[in-house]
Amino acid sequence: MSExxxxxxxxxxxxxLVANEDVSFTIDEHEIVxxxxxxxxxxxxxxNSIAGYxxxxxxxxxxxxxxxxxxxxxxxxxLGITRTFQVVxxxxxxTVEENIMTGAFLHTGSRKQAQVMAGEIMEMTGLSDKKNxxxxxxxxxxxxxxxxxxxxATKPELLMLDECMAGLNQTEIKDVMNLCLDLRxxxxxxxxxxxxxxxxxxxxxxxxVLNVGRKIAEGIPSDxxxxxxxxxxxLGDRYHAEGN
Amino acid sequence: MVNIMKxxxxxxxxxxxxxxxxLAVRTTDVHNVIIYILIYAMVGEAWNLITGFTGQTSFxxxxxFGIGAYTSTVMLEYFHITPWIGMxxxxxxxxxxxxxxxxxxxxxxxxYFAIATLCVAExxxxxxxxxxxxxxxxxxxxxxxxxxxxDVGKSAVAKLAWLSLDVRNRLPFLYTTLAVFCVIFIxxxxxxxxxxxxxxxxxxxxxxxxESIGINPRNYKLLAMCLSAFFASVGGTFFAQxxxxxxxITVFPLSVSMIFVLVTVLGGLGNVYGPIIGSVIYYSLDxxxxxxxxxxxxxxxxxxxxxxxxxxxxxxxxxIMGIVDRIRLKLAAGKRGGESHE
Amino acid sequence: MIGxxxxxxxxxxxxxxxxxxxxxxxWGVMDIVNFAHGEFLLxxxxxxxxxxxxxxxxxxxxxxxxxxxxxxxxxxxxxxVIRRVLNAPGLTALLATFGLSMVLKNLTxxxxxxxxxxxxxxxxxxxxxxxxxxxxxxxxxVAAAGALLLTILVMTFMDKTKTGVAIxxxxxxxxxxxxxxxxxxxxxxxxxxxxxxxxGAAAALMASFTPIYPEACALYSTLAFVIVALGxxxxxxxxxxxxxxxxxxxxxxxxxxxxxxxxxxxxxxYLVVIQIRPRGxxxx
Numbered sequence: 001m002s003e004x005x006x007x008x009x010x011x012x013x014x015x016x017l018v019a020n021e022d023v024s025f026t027i028d029e030h031e032i033v034x035x036x037x038x039x040x041x042x043x044x045x046x047x048n049s050i051a052g053y054x055x056x057x058x059x060x061x062x063x064x065x066x067x068x069x070x071x072x073x074x075x076x077x078x079l080g081i082t083r084t085f086q087v088v089x090x091x092x093x094x095t096v097e098e099n100i101m102t103g104a105f106l107h108t109g110s111r112k113q114a115q116v117m118a119g120e121i122m123e124m125t126g127l128s129d130k131k132n133x134x135x136x137x138x139x140x141x142x143x144x145x146x147x148x149x150x151x152x153a154t155k156p157e158l159l160m161l162d163e164c165m166a167g168l169n170q171t172e173i174k175d176v177m178n179l180c181l182d183l184r185x186x187x188x189x190x191x192x193x194x195x196x197x198x199x200x201x202x203x204x205x206x207x208x209v210l211n212v213g214r215k216i217a218e219g220i221p222s223d224x225x226x227x228x229x230x231x232x233x234x235l236g237d238r239y240h241a242e243g244n
Numbered sequence: 245m246v247n248i249m250k251x252x253x254x255x256x257x258x259x260x261x262x263x264x265x266x267l268a269v270r271t272t273d274v275h276n277v278i279i280y281i282l283i284y285a286m287v288g289e290a291w292n293l294i295t296g297f298t299g300q301t302s303f304x305x306x307x308x309f310g311i312g313a314y315t316s317t318v319m320l321e322y323f324h325i326t327p328w329i330g331m332x333x334x335x336x337x338x339x340x341x342x343x344x345x346x347x348x349x350x351x352x353x354x355x356y357f358a359i360a361t362l363c364v365a366e367x368x369x370x371x372x373x374x375x376x377x378x379x380x381x382x383x384x385x386x387x388x389x390x391x392x393x394x395d396v397g398k399s400a401v402a403k404l405a406w407l408s409l410d411v412r413n414r415l416p417f418l419y420t421t422l423a424v425f426c427v428i429f430i431x432x433x434x435x436x437x438x439x440x441x442x443x444x445x446x447x448x449x450x451x452x453x454x455e456s457i458g459i460n461p462r463n464y465k466l467l468a469m470c471l472s473a474f475f476a477s478v479g480g481t482f483f484a485q486x487x488x489x490x491x492x493i494t495v496f497p498l499s500v501s502m503i504f505v506l507v508t509v510l511g512g513l514g515n516v517y518g519p520i521i522g523s524v525i526y527y528s529l530d531x532x533x534x535x536x537x538x539x540x541x542x543x544x545x546x547x548x549x550x551x552x553x554x555x556x557x558x559x560x561x562x563x564i565m566g567i568v569d570r571i572r573l574k575l576a577a578g579k580r581g582g583e584s585h586e
Numbered sequence: 587m588i589g590x591x592x593x594x595x596x597x598x599x600x601x602x603x604x605x606x607x608x609x610x611x612x613w614g615v616m617d618i619v620n621f622a623h624g625e626f627l628l629x630x631x632x633x634x635x636x637x638x639x640x641x642x643x644x645x646x647x648x649x650x651x652x653x654x655x656x657x658x659x660x661x662x663x664x665x666x667v668i669r670r671v672l673n674a675p676g677l678t679a680l681l682a683t684f685g686l687s688m689v690l691k692n693l694t695x696x697x698x699x700x701x702x703x704x705x706x707x708x709x710x711x712x713x714x715x716x717x718x719x720x721x722x723x724x725x726x727x728v729a730a731a732g733a734l735l736l737t738i739l740v741m742t743f744m745d746k747t748k749t750g751v752a753i754x755x756x757x758x759x760x761x762x763x764x765x766x767x768x769x770x771x772x773x774x775x776x777x778x779x780x781x782x783x784x785x786g787a788a789a790a791l792m793a794s795f796t797p798i799y800p801e802a803c804a805l806y807s808t809l810a811f812v813i814v815a816l817g818x819x820x821x822x823x824x825x826x827x828x829x830x831x832x833x834x835x836x837x838x839x840x841x842x843x844x845x846x847x848x849x850x851x852x853x854x855x856y857l858v859v860i861q862i863r864p865r866g867x868x869x870x
Contacts, residue, residue, distance in 0.1 A: 051456070073455035083456050091449040093514070093675070094442075102446045105439040106458040114439070135449075154457050301677065352864050355619065359815040360860060363853035366808070370850040498808060502621075502684060509681040543692030543800070550692065553685030554667055561674030 003065070004029045004189050005050070005081075005158055010059035012045050019045040020056070021213045027158070032180060032190045034200045037210035038233055043193045044086060046210070047162055050191075051083040052076040063158070078106065082156035086163045086193075088143045091150075092136030096127055099135050099146050103153030117153060125149040125179065141172045148179070159183065160191045165199050173199050201225070209233070254517060255429070258524075262422050266415060275414050277531045281523045282421045283482045288508040288519025289425075289432050290475035295505075296514035297441060298468040299448025301354070304361030305504050307368050308338040308473040310495035312480025314372065317384050317490055324393055327409040331481040335474040342473035343466060350465050362498060369496035383491025386484065388412055411486045421482055425520075428475050433516045435471075444468055448514075476504070510553060512565025521564050590720045591841045592834055597722070599833020600730035600737070601788060605806055606813035606825040607737050608784030614820020615757035615777050618668060621683040624807025625690035626782050630656050630789025631798045632694055635703055638793075644709040645793035646728065652786040660782025664775045672774070695800040708794035729791040736787050737826050740780070744822060753777055757820055805849075812856050818869025828867060831855075 005027040012020040019042045027033045035043050049056040055070035062068065063079055071079075082103075091099045100118040101111075108114055122128045125145045130138070135146060144164050151159060161180075165173050173196065180190055180203050194200045200207070200221075207224045209217040211233040217224050224230055249256065262282075266275055291305050315337055316330025349360050373381055389396060389410040396406045407413055408420045435441045446454045447461045454461050484490045494500075504519075511522025529552070533545035560566040609623045630652050634645040667686060671679040710728045714721040744750035756763040756773045764770055796802065813832050817824025832852050839851030859867060 053452070053455075072460070073452075074458050074460045077456060077458035082458075085452065085456070089450045089453045091446055091453060093449060094445055098442065098445075102442045103457045105442055109439050111437060111439070114442075150453075150457060295677070348861060352860060355613070355819060356815055356860055356864060356866070358619075359811055360857060362808070363812065363856050366853045367850050367857075370847060374846060498804075505677065506681065506684060509677050513677055543695035546688050546692035547696060550685040550688030550690075554682055554689070557674070557678050557682040557685065558667060558670040561671065561678040563678075 002029055003027070004031075004063070005191070006062040006065075007046075007050065008060045008062070010046065010049055010056045010061070012042070012049055012054075013057045018213050020049065020210075022059070023210070023213075023215045024059075025208050025215065025218055027189060027191060029157075029189055030184060030187065031205045032184055032192065032203055034192045034194055034204040034207045035210065036194060036197070036200065036207060040212070041210040042213040043210055044162060045213075047083060047160060047193060050076075051081060051160060077154055077156070080155075080157035081160065082151040082154045082158075083160040084147045084151050084162055084164055086166075088140070088147045090135035090138060090143045090146050092134065094135055095132050096135065096138070096142075096146055096149075097122065097131040100127075100149045100153045103150040106154045118149075121149045121152050124182070125152070126175070140167055144168070144176075148176075152183070156188070158189045158191060160193075162193045163195060164192075165194060165196050177203050197225075252433070255433075258520065259426065263419075266418050272414065273531065275418055277527050279411075279418055279421055279482075279486055281520075281527045282418075282425045283479050283486065284503055284507050284527070285520040285523035286421075286425050286428055286482065287476045287479035287504045288511070288523060289428050289516070290472045290479065291504040292508050292514065292516070292519055293432060293435070293444075293475070294465075294468045294472040296508060296518065297436065297444040297448065298465055299444075300350070300465055300469070301358040302361040302472075303358050303498065303501050303505070304363070304365035305472070305476050306496050306498070306500040307361075307365040308342065308476035309480040309483065309500060309504075310365075310368060310372065310490075310492070311338045311341065312477030313484035313490045313495045314378055314384075314480075315477070316481040317386060317484045318378060320389075320392070321384060321387060326405045327481055327485055328405055331409075331478050334477045334481055338473040338477035339470040342469045346466060346469050350462050350469075362501070365496055365498065365501055369492045371492075372496060373492035379491065381491065383489060383494070386488045386490075409482075409485050411488065417485070421486075424478065424482070428478070429516065429520070436516055440464070440467065445514075506553070510556060510563055512563035515563075515565045517565055518563060521568075525564060588838075588841075591837045593720055593722060594726075595834035595837030596830060597726040597730040597833070598837065599830035600733040601792060602806070602809055602813060602833050603826045603829025604733040604737050604788045604791075605785055606810045606817070606829050607740055607822055608781040608788070609807075609810045610814045610817070610820065610822055610825040611740075611753075611777050611781040611784070613814055614822075615753055616668075616672070616774055618672070619680045619683065619811075620781070621680065621807070622663070622687040622690055623781070623785065623810060624803035625687045626656055626659060627785040627789050627806055628694060628798075628800070628803040629659060629690060630786040631793045631796065631802065632698065632703075633786075634790045634793035635705060635798050638705050639703075645705055645790050646709050646732075649732070649787055649790035652790040653783045654786075656782040656786025656789070657779040658782075659786075661775050661779040663782075664778035668778060669771070669774070691800050700800055702797045702799045704797055705794045710794065712795060725795045729795070732791045733788065736784070737822075740784060741822050741826075743780075749773075749776060753780075809849075809852065812852060816856050816859060816866055818866025821866065821868045824866055824868030831867075 003026050008024050010020050010023045023046060035046065037043055048054055050061055052071050052073035060067055060069045063081060068076055068079060091102065097118050100121055101114040104114040104117040122131055125148060127142065127145055127149060130142060138146065148161065148164060165176050177199055184190060192200065204221055206219060207221055208215060209224060209230050216229045216233060217227045266278055287305060287309055291302060295301050312334035315334030316327045319325040319330040319333060320327055345364055349357060352360055372378060378384065389406050393406065396402055408416050411417045443459050443464050446459060447464055451461055480495060507522035507526050508519045510526060511520065512518035529549065530545065533548055537544050556563065605627060609620065612618050612620045633652050633655055634648050637643050637648045637651065638645055663686060667682055671682045708725065710725045712723055712725050714723050744754060752768045752773050756768060756770050760770055809832060813828045814825055817828035835855050836848045836852050840848035843851060
């Protein structure tokens with residue numbers, strides 16, 4: 001397997017607040033890597049740095065060995081990295097089909113072809129029977145589906161999912177897990193930010209753990225859950241929660 | 245082809261009406277109203293591109309409208325160049341100006357951008373009301389083309405190039421305006437259904453999403469703005485030829501910018517039919533009110549309009565087209581209900 | 587000379603600021619671009635004029651009446667119209683206020699024609715005081731002082747009273763405010779009323795030296811839009827300072843470049859400032 005994404009010593013500061021400090025890891029092709037950590041660990045910030053929403057304060061991001069640090073988000077998408085948003089941003093005044101077609105237009109100027117591509121993706125994500133519904137009037141699970149489908153329509157090599165399972169019930173989570181595995185089978189690489197451990201553990205090849213902006217562990221799921229630092233980071237959190 | 249006929253059936257009905265009514269009702273005030281409707285709908289379509297589709301509110305489209313009016317007029321009066329060329333020149337100048345101004349301005353968000361567009365139009369208003377070469381405060385009165393170029397109209401081509409844009413030939417002028425409006429309408433409808441239209445709407449709905457799927461928002465906003473400025477400017481040329489007199493106060497003020505906003509939002513913002521429907525309703529009511537109240541000057545017609553606008557916005561936020569859609573849905577539901585009973 | 591011009595600009599600026607503060611309330615808190623704001627001012631001026639013409643009460647003395655009346659006008663406008671378009675998409679609310687402005691403006695023309703009306707022999711005359719070598723018109727001075735006082739009053743109200751804080755909370759996060767038990771519908775009504783009260787007061791202050799006719803307030807309302815944006819949306823202090831800046835800029839521009847260019851200077855200043863501070867002078 002060859003390396004797809006390499007993150008080297010990423011640090012991101014907002015004024016005096018350090019959101020990410022010296023984070024490094026790599027993702028190989030066709031891997032599912034998960035990024036976990038307690039609230040405020042800096043997962044979304046790292047996501048934004050990779051996807052080009054703001055440049056990191058220092059450090060570098062390489063994609064296929066090419067330096068993409070600080071490139072604007074739309075260029076990074078054209079290179080083959082597409083992200084979803086933690087707070088779903090469905091295009092409200094457009095139908096499900098139009099939402100997905102907008103993504104598909106990255107690779108075709110023809111409306112017909114975009115429609116065909118959107119059709120395939122709707123099939124895969126279980127949205128076919130909702131294609132004429134406006135984005136604004138969907139249920140939360142369907143909004144999340146559209147979010148993923150729209151990203152998929154840009155045909156990324158690396159798909160970055162930001163907490164796409166939060167707020168879903170057990171069966172819905174199962175659906176998303178299966179979708180992730182299917183996507184990997186189709187040749188995609190996934191970077192997933194997630195809180196829900198039960199969902200993440202079975203599908204991830206590797207897990208990277210952040211705490212207070214730093215990487216504290218990395219490895220296969222079974223190793224990570226037994227890692228002392230990780231337990232401390234999470235349990236500390238939990239004791240705190242119970243104390244309240 | 246059949247599909248297009250079906251999808252745009254409303255457009256074909258309206259086109260037929262615009263062709264037949266001027267022939268059936270041969271009074272000057274009706275013809276004038278139709279010309280007004282077409283000119284403001286033209287600029288409404290232009291404004292709809294940047295604000296309705298792309299979501300960047302402009303309160304300053306009078307800037308491009310005015311430049312169109314002045315460019316063609318100056319070229320005609322001073323250099324004896326046909327308004328057809330003046331129209332294109334004005335459009336290009338407007339598009340270039342829109343590009344230069346908005347290249348930096350598009351980093352502004354929401355209202356800050358809207359107020360900036362207002363400022364641009366107001367600045368142009370002051371410049372043109374002081375610029376002696378374009379008549380300063382006195383403005384420019386348009387000379388009849390036949391007086392300006394005495395031997396015009398010898399060949400068919402020359403006739404078309406010169407006289408079709410002279411409002412003194414009222415019916416030909418009306419149909420020329422209609423033809424140009426149709427061209428703009430078709431371009432806007434085609435854009436709406438293309439990749440560009442999808443990208444514009446994505447930008448309108450969410451900047452971040454647009455970027456995440458590979459769209460450079462600034463470039464697409466600039467494209468929308470330049471096209472919009474071009475079409476608004478074309479409308480300005482028609483206005484100048486129609487009104488036969490222009491000055492800065494007539495073409496550049498906020499109240500003119502607001503007419504474009506008004507007809508479009510009244511008809512349906514972000515809907516390609518919006519501007520023309522809004523314009524038809526606005527100006528036919530205007531005509532009706534003037535005939536009912538005798539003359540304007542009391543402001544009664546404006547009061548009724550204002551109240552009508554308030555009423556429409558309070559009942560249907562998507563404008564007249566929203567009401568049309570609602571009726572259509574109801575009819576469709578009724579039909580289906582009827583079928584199931586059989 | 588320059589000192590004299592700056593003083594004149596400042597005097598104007600305070601009145602601009604009061605009008606802009608009113609606009610800033612609805613624009614910042616409710617995100618409603620109220621195109622009828624200038625017409626509120628207009629009705630205030632006509633109100634003050636007719637009270638003077640019919641019962642001889644000077645506009646300055648009818649200020650409390652105008653504050654109350656235009657407050658009521660604001661609340662009524664909110665309850666009858668704005669409430670229905672508050673959550674509508676796009677520019678619907680804007681169009682509604684534009685329709686309102688047409689109605690309100692042309693009603694004045696319908697009732698009282700387009701003729702200019704002036705208050706003669708007002709309480710405070712237009713004679714000038716000599717102060718530190720500068721001439722200051724008494725009526726301008728009184729209007730400016732009144733405007734400053736009222737602006738401070740509004741700012742204090744927003745900071746110190748329960749209602750004021752509730753208005754601010756609603757502007758920051760409507761849903762959270764609702765969860766905290768704030769009746770946002772009531773808050774919006776009060777905000778619209780308060781916005782009206784500001785221009786009601788401004789109208790009473792200006793009525794004794796401004797010609798009153800249906801188009802009298804168009805310029806004030808355009809300037810108020812620019813001032814609010816220059817100061818930063820929803821920022822009352824910003825509106826006050828931006829009002830003063832615009833007042834002085836207009837006076838200096840008029841003197842240095844020419845009277846007919848003075849508003850152009852104002853618009854250029856906005857375009858330049860907004861490039862450097864994209865969220866207004868006091869926005870972040």
